Structures are given as C-alpha cells and as structure tokens.
Amino acid sequence: MSRKASDNVEYTLRSLSNLMGEKRRRQADGAAGSGAAAGERSLIAAESCSSLNSAASGGELERAARRQFQQDETPGFVYVVSVFSALGGFLFGYDTGVVSGALLLLKKELNLDALWQELLVSGTVGAAALSALAGGVLNGLCGRRPCILLASGLFTAGAGVLAAARDKETLLGGRVVVGLGIGVASMTVPVYIAEVAPPHLRGRLVTINTLFITGGQFFASVVDGLFSYLAKDGWRYMLGLSAVPAVIQFLGFLFLPESPRWLIQKGQTQRARRILSQMRGNQAIDEEYDSIKNNIEEEEKEVGAAGPVICRMLTYPPTRRALIVGCGLQMFQQLSGINTVMYYSATILQMSGVEDDRLAIWLAALTAFINFIFTLVGVWLVERMGRRKLTLGSLTGTAVALIILASGFLLSAQVSPRITLNPPDPSHQNSTCTKYSYCNGCMLDPDCGLCYKLNKSSVVESSCIPVDKDSTMKAAWGRCSNETVFKKEDLFWAYNFCPTPYSWTALLGLILYLVFFAPGMGPMPWTVNSEIYPLWARSTGNACSSGVNWVFNVLVSLTFLHTAEYLTYYGAFFLYAGFAALGLVFIYGCLPETKGKKLEEIESLFENRLCTCGSAGAI
Ligand SMILES: O[C@H]1[C@H](O)[C@@H](O)[C@H](O)[C@@H](O)[C@H]1O
Numbered sequence: 001m002s003r004k005a006s007d008n009v010e011y012t013l014r015s016l017s018n019l020m021g022e023k024r025r026r027q028a029d030g031a032a033g034s035g036a037a038a039g040e041r042s043l044i045a046a047e048s049c050s051s052l053n054s055a056a057s058g059g060e061l062e063r064a065a066r067r068q069f070q071q072d073e074t075p076g077f078v079y080v081v082s083v084f085s086a087l088g089g090f091l092f093g094y095d096t097g098v099v100s101g102a103l104l105l106l107k108k109e110l111n112l113d114a115l116w117q118e119l120l121v122s123g124t125v126g127a128a129a130l131s132a133l134a135g136g137v138l139n140g141l142c143g144r145r146p147c148i149l150l151a152s153g154l155f156t157a158g159a160g161v162l163a164a165a166r167d168k169e170t171l172l173g174g175r176v177v178v179g180l181g182i183g184v185a186s187m188t189v190p191v192y193i194a195e196v197a198p199p200h201l202r203g204r205l206v207t208i209n210t211l212f213i214t215g216g217q218f219f220a221s222v223v224d225g226l227f228s229y230l231a232k233d234g235w236r237y238m239l240g241l242s243a244v245p246a247v248i249q250f251l252g253f254l255f256l257p258e259s260p261r262w263l264i265q266k267g268q269t270q271r272a273r274r275i276l277s278q279m280r281g282n283q284a285i286d287e288e289y290d291s292i293k294n295n296i297e298e299e300e301k302e303v304g305a306a307g308p309v310i311c312r313m314l315t316y317p318p319t320r321r322a323l324i325v326g327c328g329l330q331m332f333q334q335l336s337g338i339n340t341v342m343y344y345s346a347t348i349l350q351m352s353g354v355e356d357d358r359l360a361i362w363l364a365a366l367t368a369f370i371n372f373i374f375t376l377v378g379v380w381l382v383e384r385m386g387r388r389k390l391t392l393g394s395l396t397g398t399a400v401a402l403i404i405l406a407s408g409f410l411l412s413a414q415v416s417p418r419i420t421l422n423p424p425d426p427s428h429q430n431s432t433c434t435k436y437s438y439c440n441g442c443m444l445d446p447d448c449g450l451c452y453k454l455n456k457s458s459v460v461e462s463s464c465i466p467v468d469k470d471s472t473m474k475a476a477w478g479r480c481s482n483e484t485v486f487k488k489e490d491l492f493w494a495y496n497f498c499p500t501p502y503s504w505t506a507l508l509g510l511i512l513y514l515v516f517f518a519p520g521m522g523p524m525p526w527t528v529n530s531e532i533y534p535l536w537a538r539s540t541g542n543a544c545s546s547g548v549n550w551v552f553n554v555l556v557s558l559t560f561l562h563t564a565e566y567l568t569y570y571g572a573f574f575l576y577a578g579f580a581a582l583g584l585v586f587i588y589g590c591l592p593e594t595k596g597k598k599l600e601e602i603e604s605l606f607e608n609r610l611c612t613c614g615s616a617g618a619i
Contacts, residue, residue: 075281081256082193082205085148087249088185089209091155093216094242095124095178097368100343101224101361102235108470109232110168120168120175122554127179128186129550135184136543140309143266144192145258147184152253154181155246163240174239181246187546190530191538195259196279199598203382206530210523211379214372217342221365228361261599264292265535288598292535295600299534309540313533318606319541322532325590325606326545329391329525332583334552336398336521337576340560341405341513342367344496348405348510370514371522378519386595387528391587394520399580401516405509406573411502413570416440417452417459426477431466439464439498444565449495451480459499467495509573525549531594534603 103117112120139147158178165171190206197205223241227234260279263272276285304312313319341348345367381390416439425431433448435441442448442464449472452462465475472495475481480493492499525545533541563572592605 075279077281078196078198078201078205078279081196081279082208084249084252084256085189085192086209086212087245087252088148088151088189089212090216090219090245091152091242091249092182092186093213093218094220094245095155095158095182095216097217097220098224098238098242099124099175101221101228102238104228105231105235105238106171109235110171112168116168116172118558119172122558123172124175124179124182125550125554125557127176128183129547129554131180131183132187132546132550133183133543135187135546136309136540138184139188139191139539139543143258143262144188144195145253145256147188148192149250149253151181151185151188152246152250154178154184156243156250159240159243159246163236163243165236178242183546183550186526186549187539187542190526191542192259194527194530194599195261195538198280198283199596200383202531202599203387203527203595204379206527207375207379207382207523210526211372211375214368214375214518214522218365218368218372221361221368225361225365261292261535264289265296269293291598291600296535299536309537310544313537313540318603319533319537321590321606322537322603323541323544326525326529326532326541327548328583328586328590329528330545330549331552332395332579332586333521333525334549334556335576335579336395336517336583337402337556337573337579338517338522339553339557340572340576341510341517342371343557344560345510348408348497348506367510367514370511371518374515374518375522378523381519382523382527383595386593387524388587388591388593390520391524391528391591392520392584394516394522394524395580395584395587397516398513398521399577399584401509401512402573402577402580403509405506405513406570406577408502408504408506408509409568409570409573411505412498412500413440413443413568415500415502416443416498417450417462417500419450419462419464421461421463423463423465423478425466429466433464433466436464439494440568443494443496443498444568446561446565449475449480449493450498451475451478451486452492452494452499453490454492454499457501472496528591528594531597531599531602532606535599 099121103112103120106112106120107117135147138150154177158174158176158181161170161174161177165174189209193206193209194202220238223238227238230237257275257278258271260272260276263269263275273285273289276289280288302316313323346361346364349363349367378390378394385393419437419439419442422434425434431447432445433442436445436448439450439459439462442450447466448464449467450462451465452459454460463478465478465480468474468476468481474483474486474493479489479491480486486493497503529542529545530538560572563575567575594602594605597605
C-alpha cells in the first residue's frame with residue numbers, strides 16, 4: 001500500500017474509533033457518572049478497535065470509513081477563524097506593497113528627498129522586525145487573541161495617522177505604527193491558525209495566510225494604479241484604505257476565541273475544551289485534548305520551566321535544531337531576492353520593451369497578480385505534496401529562474417549599444433553621464449538614462465543624459481525631457497536598462513521566478529515555522545524566525561542598489577541564485593516532513609542530529 005493510502009486508512013481508523021468512543025462515552029456518562037467513564041473509555045477503545053478488525057475483512061470498513069468521512073466534516077467555524085486571522089496577512093501585504101505607489105505622489109507633494117523616501121519604506125520594515133521579536137513575549141504572556149487585536153488596532157491607528165498626515169515626520173510616525181502592527185501580525189497569525197486547525201488541514205489553512213499576504217500586495221498595486229491618476233491627495237486614500245480590513249478584523253476578533261492550546265498551557269482547561277469542541281464539530285476531542293495536555297506536562301518535566309524561553313530553546317537540542325531550521329528557511333526566503341524581484345519588476349518589464357510608464361505600473365500589478373495566483377497553487381499543493389517536496393521543488397525552480405533572469409541582464413550588458421551622441425549640457429552642471437561610451441555604464445549609474453531612436457530593431461542616435469529628479473521616466477534636459485514631445489518624435493528613454501534583442505530573457509526569468517517561488521518558498525517558511533516548535537517554545541521560535549525574515553528583508557532591499565553597482569545587475573541576480581543553491585542544500589539536509597502530523601508529534605522529528613532530520617521526510 002502506498003504511504004499516502006496507508007496514512008488515509010490510519011487517519012480514518014483513528015477518527016472512526018474516536019467517533020464510536022465518543023458516542024459510547026456520552027451514553028456511559030449519562031448512566032454512570034464521570035468517574036466510571038474513564039475506565040469505560042479505554043474498554044470502548046479496545047472494543048471499537050476489535051470491531052474494526054473484524055469489519056476490515058469485508059467491504060464494511062470502507063463503507064464505515066466513507067460514512068465517517070462524510071460526518072467528519074471540519075466545521076465552517078475553523079475556516080471563519082482562519083480567514084479573519086489571515087486579514088493580518090492581507091494588511092502585511094497591503095501596507096508593505098502600497099508604499100511604492102504612494103511615494104510617487106508623496107515625493108512631489110511633500111518634496112521628499114531620497115533619504116526620506118528610504119525612511120518611509122525601511123521605517124516600516126525595521127519596526128516590523130522589532131515588533132515581531134517583542135511579539136514573542138506578548139504572545140506567551142497574553143495569548144494569541146490579544147496580540148491579533150493589538151495588531152489590528154495598530155493597523156487602524158497607523159492608517160488614520162497616515163491618511164491625515166500634514167508633514168513628513170507624521171508620515172514616518174504612521175509608517176512606524178503600521179510596521180509595529182505588521183511585525184506582531186506576521187508572527188502571531190500563522191501560530192494561531194496552526195493551533196486551531198485540525199492536523200490534516202493545518203498546512204492549507206496556514207498557507208492561506210501567505211495567500212492573503214500576496215493578495216494584499218496585489219490589491220495594493222491595483223489601488224496604487226487607480227489613485228495614481230489623482231495627483232493631489234491620492235496617497236491619502238492609498239495609505240488610509242487599509243483601515244477598512246483592519247477594523248473588520250478588530251471587530252471580528254472581539255467575538256472569536258483564544259487558541260485552545262495556549263489556554264491549556266495556562267491551565268484554563270474548561271474554556272479550552274469548549275473552544276476545541278467548537279472547532280472540531282462532531283469529532284471527538286478527547287484524544288486531541290489529552291495529547292496536548294500530556295505533552296505540556298511531559299515537556300515541563302523534560303525541559304523545566306525556569307529561565308528565559310530562548311535560553312531553554314538553545315540548550316534543549318530538538319528546539320535548537322527547530323530554531324535553526326525555522327530561521328534558516330526565513331533567511332533563505334529573503335536571500336532568494338523576492339522583494340527585489342517584485343520591486344524591480346517594472347524595470348524588468350520596461351527592459352523587455354514596455355515603454356509607457358502607466359502601463360508599467362499596471363504591469364507591475366500583473367506581477368503581483370502572478371505572485372498571488374501561484375501562492376494559491378501552493379495552498380492546493382501543500383497537503384498533497386507535503387512541505388518538504390514543495391519547498392525543494394520551488395527553490396530549485398527559483399534558482400533556475402534567477403539564472404535565466406541574470407543571463408537576461410548579462411546578455412543585455414554584453415551587447416550593450418554604443419553611445420553615439422554627446423549633446424552639450426545646457427545646465428552646465430557637468431554630470432558624470434557624458435563620460436560613458438556604452439549604454440551599460442550609463443545604465444548602472446543611478447543618475448543617468450539613455451535617450452535613443454530605433455532603426456528597425458537597432459539603437460541609433462543614442463545619448464547618456466541625467467535623469468529628471470522628479471521622475472525616472474524622463475531626462476532632466478534635452479530631447480527626452482518632455483514625455484509628450486519625445487513620444488511624438490519616436491524617441492525612447494531607458495532608465496535602469498539597455499535596450500537589446502535579448503531583453504525578453506529577463507522577462508521570461510521574471511515570470512518563471514514568480515511561478516516557482518510563490519507556491520513554495522513564499523508560504524512554506526511561515527507554514528513550517530508555525531508547526532515545528534513545541535507549545536512552550538512556539539511564540540519565541542516564531543518571534544525569532546519572523547525577526548530574521550524582516551531583518552533580511554531590510555538587508556536585501558537596502559543593499560540591492562549597491563550590490564548592482566559593484567557586481568552589476570546580472571552579478572546581483574547570480575548572487576541571489578547562489579544563495580538559493582545554498583538554501584537548497586540546507587533544506588535538503590535539514591527540513592523534515594511535517595504534513596499530517598499532530599503539532600505534539602513534530603518535536604520528535606528534531607530528535608536526531610541536525611541535517612539528518614531531512615532524511616525523515618519522504619523524497
Ligand atoms: O511570504 C511572503 C511573500 O512571498 C511576499 O510576496 C513577500 O513580499 C514577503 O517578503 C514574504 O515573506
């Protein structure tokens with residue numbers, strides 16, 4: 001029998017014996033009171049197993065299993081709870097994505113220089129890194145629900161401040177508040193969903209959170225596109241709109257329950273039982289409840305409860321290994337360059353011949369859409385393929401796509417057109433742009449762009465000119481400085497790229513990158529982290545790994561331009577491909593398969609030496 005089929009039968013048998021046990025238990029409870037019920041329960045379990053054995057001989061087992069499966073429906077409540085929590089993911093995606101479009105308008109209206117633009121982007125990500133770390137302590141002390149309420153409160157407050165801001169300092173304050181919300185949400189939501197979900201749906205439900213992140217990024221790009229037509233105050237709507245989902249989440253969570261696992265840990269067992277049965281509908285909860293409770297007691301005996309959690313995690317080998325795997329996954333997610341690729345998608349698209357700037361904005365929305373749709377593929381695949389195969393397949397494809405993307409830039413650099421015209425600078429400011437003889441040098445200089453004409457498909461009459469300070473879509477002076485004029489005269493302006501016949505290679509690389517990254521490397525680091533730590537270490541483990549994600553997010557985005565200057569664009573993308581290859585080796589060796597396992601069983605996967613745990617997974 002295949003492993004999958006035997007897993008199914010095992011699950012079916014377990015649920016079947018649960019259901020029979022629960023029914024008889026209820027009868028026994030009614031007849032003999034609760035003291036006798038415990039003894040009765042074990043008798044019944046034995047009885048139901050033997051009746052199952054005899055049923056197995058005929059086709060009865062299958063019929064019974066089918067009947068049981070029909071009744072074993074996961075109650076809609078689990079989905080409602082998961083979707084309300086995943087609004088945190090939506091806000092994470094929306095608030096990190098919307099800022100690029102808002103900045104286009106803001107920098108004109110508030111005269112923002114490069115430093116302030118950088119502050120408004122990185123302020124949020126930096127605040128997210130800090131609050132993800134602090135979120136661990138809050139989660140442990142106050143529970144998941146207050147943390148989600150806090151995050152939605154911060155999102156709402158931040159959106160209000162941003163929409164009403166009158167100066168750049170207030171804007172920065174608003175962006176930091178939003179960042180604090182993002183950090184708390186990014187570490188709490190996956191943990192909360194993993195703790196309420198039944199084992200066979202956990203991967204799928206946690207992955208929905210990443211689907212909401214990429215959905216938020218896509219929605220943000222559409223909002224950016226729409227409000228970019230509203231030059232005055234358009235940014236207020238872009239930044240303020242996130243208050244709507246934030247308020248919905250806040251109101252929803254006033255009525256939604258705390259994680260039953262956290263409640264059991266805090267000794268609030270009655271409440272935990274009630275919530276667990278609400279989440280499991282008609283299924284028996286005794287087995288799950290007992291296993292959570294026993295697990296907590298055993299862990300306390302084994303690891304003790306003294307000293308800071310992070311120290312206990314580092315000195316106890318299984319949690320130390322889990323932490324290395326969790327943080328490694330998050331680090332390699334960011335080192336594969338997802339945010340750079342998304343951010344530079346407009347440039348890559350322009351390289352491939354998209355000349356119109358508005359069109360480029362909408363095509364960037366298309367990029368975000370591909371990221372979103374292929375995350376949906378991940379939601380579909382995660383319980384079929386398992387986390388390990390999905391992550392390995394995804395990262396292999398990502399590495400190959402990065403090589404294609406880099407080759408696109410390399411080919412463009414190698415056949416880089418010659419600069420044939422050197423018009424005198426009317427501003428007499430002697431920019432560096434005039435010193436380049438090939439487009440490649442001009443492209444790598446952030447202050448310059450190429451103005452050219454096309455004769456059939458070859459570049460003619462090309463000049464390297466300083467870029468306009470307000471818009472990278474035109475030159476500071478000369479033939480390409482007035483967009484309507486240069487379009488009428490069949491002139492073209494290339495900023496950040498060189499027009500060559502090989503530009504489509506980069507476009508192909510971009511599309512392949514998203515198709516491979518989005519189903520696996522995008523969501524799996526979040527999903528796996530939500531499941532690999534035992535309860536006592538879960539908040540801290542997720543806080544650390546989310547912190548690593550945000551720190552590497554800032555590092556990669558901040559260093560991209562410098563990396564491109566030193567290594568050129570293709571060098572930067574080859575570097576990311578190298579990181580992706582390293583990530584492959586790490587994941588191949590160290591990531592065990594967690595699919596279908598109860599959260600309480602996962603710790604045992606990390607009992608062997610690190611990087612032998614990968615062999616526990618099936619590949
Ligand atoms: O999992 C998410 C997702 O892949 C997003 O598209 C990306 O922007 C985030 O950095 C990442 O953590």
